[in-house]
Amino acid sequence: MEETMVNLNSGWQLHESRLDVDKNQWASVLAQKEDWYDCSLPADVRMPLLENGVIREPLKADYCFESEWIEKRAWWFKKEFDSAEVDFDDDIIQLILEGLDSRADIFVNGNYIGTHVSVHYPFVYDIKGLLVEGTNTILVRVTTGLEEVTDKDLAELNYAVCTEYDNGGKYRSDKRRAFVRRPQYTVGWDWGPKVVSCGITGGARLEGHRQIALREVYVQTVEAAETAKLKIMLNIENLGFISSRTGAYKIRISYDGKTVYERSCSDVLLTSGYNYIEEEAVIENAQLWWPNGYGSQPLYDVEVEASCNGATEHWHKMRYGIRTISIDTSVISGEDRKFEFLVNGKKVFCKGGNWIPNDFIYARVTDEKYRALIDEAIEANFNMLRIWGGGLYERDLFYELCDERGIMLWHDFMFACATLPDHRQQFREEIRREFDYQTKRLRNHCSLALFCGSNEVHWLFNHLDNPRWGIEFSYEHAYGMSLMNILAKEIIHANCPSVAYWNSSPYGGERPNDNSLGDIHHWNCAFMSQKMEERIEAKDYDKIGAKFVSEYGYVGPCCRETIEEYMDGQPLDRSSKLWWWHSNVFEKGTVHTAIEKNYVDHADELPLDDYITYGGLVHGLMYGYSLESMKFKEHCYGGLIWMYNDAWGEVGWTIIDYYLRRKIPFYAVKRSLAHRKFAMRVVDGDVILQGINDLPEAMEVTGRFGWISFDGKEQELRDVSFRVEAGERTYLLREKLPQKDFTKGTMVLYVDSPEIANAWLRMDDMRKLAVPEAEVTCLEDRREGDDRIIRVTCNTFAHAVHVDGNWKCSDNYFDLLPGEEKTFTVKDARENALTVSAVNWQSM
Structure with a gap:
């Protein structure tokens, strides 16, 4: 039975x-x-x-x-x-x-x-x-x-x-x-x-149970190698209050339909209540799980059943990825320590965004929406999402999708921006039950990289940074600290000791949000600065010295279709109370000020479509440049934008809007997080070229490097070749910046491989560059199934080349270097008329 x-x-x-x-x-x-x-x-x-x-x-x-x-x-x-x-x-x-x-x-x-x-x-x-x-x-x-x-x-x-x-x-x-x-x-x-x-x-x-109940199954990877070692724990409850029983259990692990491990026992003694049983499994020729970009995501099927006196219990069929995840916090020098994630012993740069619930009425979120958002995260080259502590422990499907697609999870416990009444015994017991349940529920997911105590509680309420709250911590009245500093660690040590834990986010150093170690939230000298110039200056992100940036952001508008949908027929008046109701409370005029800095004057007078375009381009600049800056730093090990997805429609942080339409910055983020790419920065008067290769094979490329004018008429380029090893970030060359007018041209790298984007050195705001009005030429436009394959070029530099309309493209709003050819895909365009053009602001 x-x-x-x-x-x-x-x-x-x-x-x-x-x-x-x-x-x-x-x-x-x-x-x-x-x-x-x-x-x-x-x-x-x-x-x-x-x-x-x-x-x-x-x-x-x-x-x-x-x-x-x-x-x-x-x-x-x-x-x-x-x-x-x-x-x-x-x-x-x-x-x-x-x-x-x-x-x-x-x-x-x-x-x-x-x-x-x-x-x-x-x-x-x-x-x-x-x-x-x-x-x-x-x-x-x-x-x-x-x-x-x-x-x-x-x-x-x-x-x-x-x-x-x-x-x-x-x-x-x-x-x-x-x-x-x-x-x-x-x-x-x-x-x-x-x-x-x-x-x-x-x-x-x-749920009905007879004789026994199979309460827990926990699988840990002890050693992730070609011969992998797993530890398996079962908890079988004998429902007899006073009688021992004899039971049996079976464990089967299979991959691609073939059994790779099997263990059975037919005479296990089950005493009344819980019975913890441990087994070790050796998996030969193990297929290891890797984050997106660093390798594949093979999943093994784990099946467990227990029986007693004719009654049988089955654990739900579990898909398990063999891998280890740890954090290297070793000393760099002085007080500085690493905060580097290691997967199967290999270093991984964490790139992605913060995840919030997908709707304010979260119960109605469909499975299709979860799948679409994880698909889009993969499309944007994410390998990590941070589950923010002001939301929810997500439904099972979410974690299963992250396992399948290679998205690591930094998982906050559900506390955010508030002290907590942990001096009350009943409240503490509620949290104990919550921690116990969720750690057991989530521990078998290979995507789970870290549990974190809270969002910003240590940072916001410590007396060194924020004395205005008048908080004095004590064991008798810890304002929530006992939950994150002690209780969470107790539960994790008992339930999932192989999962890393971090007290809060941000946390580390003498004060939380310290650049020397741990993670930071980069806000006070960026978007939440009282100085507008700090909010809108992309180059300031080159100054970041943090080891891991787990939260930072910038806001921008959604596309017209989304705005019309959430305004529900009301006038699209950017000065109206309703418009501001659907705007982030920290926006405070930042979008139009940034448009004026980068493109045109009198941004408040722009037609809506131009406001969306320029606002989106600045949004993309801030996210794309900042993520590139973080990865450029040798001792920065992760960058996560705030935030990836949205719970309603507004002028806000995200790159995917509430209705699942891509915002313009989606493409900038995708380019910045490409698994293989090149980036340039100026340091102490030198131009430095960095090569990035997240993939598991070495990258070898040839190309041309040097100076070119924006009109394409002046070129001083030389042949180059580079090799970047698998999973590495490498500085490939460093040389003095030439004595050139960087308003008229820039340093470039033309890469011979079409799969890897060219790189150029952005030295100033677009409106300060002598970029000619560009005329993009379409060299090819062919249909492939329901998609359109388009190849374009331009004799001059062309900024933000894009397909008009709200299409999903393999790339969009990209820059073309003089003479560069670019091929991209427009999804599901079929026979629709498509217009490809650059953004020309010079005559406005």
Whole structure:
């Protein structure tokens, strides 16, 4: 007899009531015959309300204000199921409710079975003794949990919770969030509105177990080599309270359909309760897992079953990547230490972005959206995403996709920009259960590179950097530090000791955000500087001395189609309150000032399409140049943009917008993070050429290097050849910068290989360069399936060559050097008319 699982996701109903209708009034709610909305799980309460026309889409225009009342109500979910779906011969029948957001009271057949106060781990209860023949009813009362928090509670934290009040975002804040284990971002952040989530945002099921329950399977890579060694741990629970039993288990590991390891035991003694069993597996000719670019991502199938007295339990079929990941923090010199990720003992430069939940109504995010975003991250040459601590532990599919595609994960625990009431025992126990559940859930994913204690808690609330909060840490009142400094380490040491841990982000050195070691968030002398010139100067990123930049950013507009969609028919007036509602609160006129610095005067008078183009190009400049600068530094080991994806539509940080349309900077980031490329910088009057090769094979190229004028008429080029070893960043040449007018030309590298981009030295803002108005020539335009293959050239330098319209291209908004030919693909263009042109700002 196998374990039983009953999916309860369909057939729910939702009812609303006043907040003061509490759990003691469950019977009166259940007696209501009207005003129930049909729904399925996962469900934020807004989803059935939208479906039934009760509210308008809160992420469009300013409609979020129309549904603020939702957080001030109680919401009752009801589900009926028939006893025929369960097996009463099972020893236990557990009800599992995932994603209870955020305070929930649960009833089965009128019996109150518990209150749950965290979205971050599931509610589990054995309901066998409460079930009846025929119809059974589950009733769940859900609220946001914010209503439970008082001003007295906040005073215990010295009110030390960051909000957007100081940044002009008074409608994007709620200090009460620090006390509620809910997705923090839904109370509003600099990049989004207050749309407080509430509902059953995960799945619901019944699990029946007989004799035993297979509770855990943990696979660790001990040695990643041609002959790999794995450690496998099983936890089999004997459900007999007083009796030992004899059981059996089988482990099978296969690759490409062929068994590479098999182990079985038919007479294991199972004492009452948990039984931990460890095995070692040796895998010959092991196929190792690598991050995107550094190699392939082979995954092994791991199958485990346990049995006892005719009852059999199966662990869900697991796909496992054989690899080791560690962090080299050895001394460079003095106080400086490395912060370099090693995969299978090989150094890896971490490149990518910060990941946030994909929607303020996150329960409605589709599997297709997850797949599209991971596909686009791979297209942009990412090998790492940082799961930001103000969001969610993502659903299983996300981690599976990262395993499959080679995306390493820097994974924050879910704390962000707030002190925490860890002096309260109940709160500490909630976090202990959360840590325990999530570390066990995620530890088998080969994509998991690091757990991190929080987002910015150490940095924002230490008395050295921010004395205004009046925080004095102590063991009795640690304001959250005990969770990140002690509890998280205890849990990780017990549950997944091979996973690296870092106390917070940023963290390292005498003060968090220290360049000497660890990671930094590069904000105060960049986009969040009080000095506008520091916000918009790309070359300032050459000054970064950090070992790992885990967060920094710049904002820019979305495409017209997206703007029209989220403005929902309202005037596209850039001076309107609605426009600014859909703008990051830190923007503060940065976009138009940067346009004026780089391109044209009077940016506020530009037509919308020109504003989008120039704003997007500056956005791309800032991201592309900065990422290149970080990789150029010998002792910088990673750069992650803030942020990759979006939760609604706005003038904001991302390179992919909420509707999955690429923004202009997508292409600049893709070029900057190319697995093979060249970059140039000027250091102390010398031009230095760097070669980058992330791929597992050596790179050998020939080409021409030297000076060329932007009109192409003056050329001083020489033949060169270079070799860059696999996985290396190498300075290939250094020579004095020639005495030339760099407003009229620049240093270039023409690469003979069409797979590797040419490189040029950008010495000043575009508007200060004597670049002629370019006329791009199309040499070839042919169809290949549904795609179009286009080859272009230009006799002069051409800036931001692009296909008009919102097409997905293999490259777009790229620069052409004089005489350069470039071939690129326009996806799904078929027979549509396409126009290719450069951006010419000179005559505006």
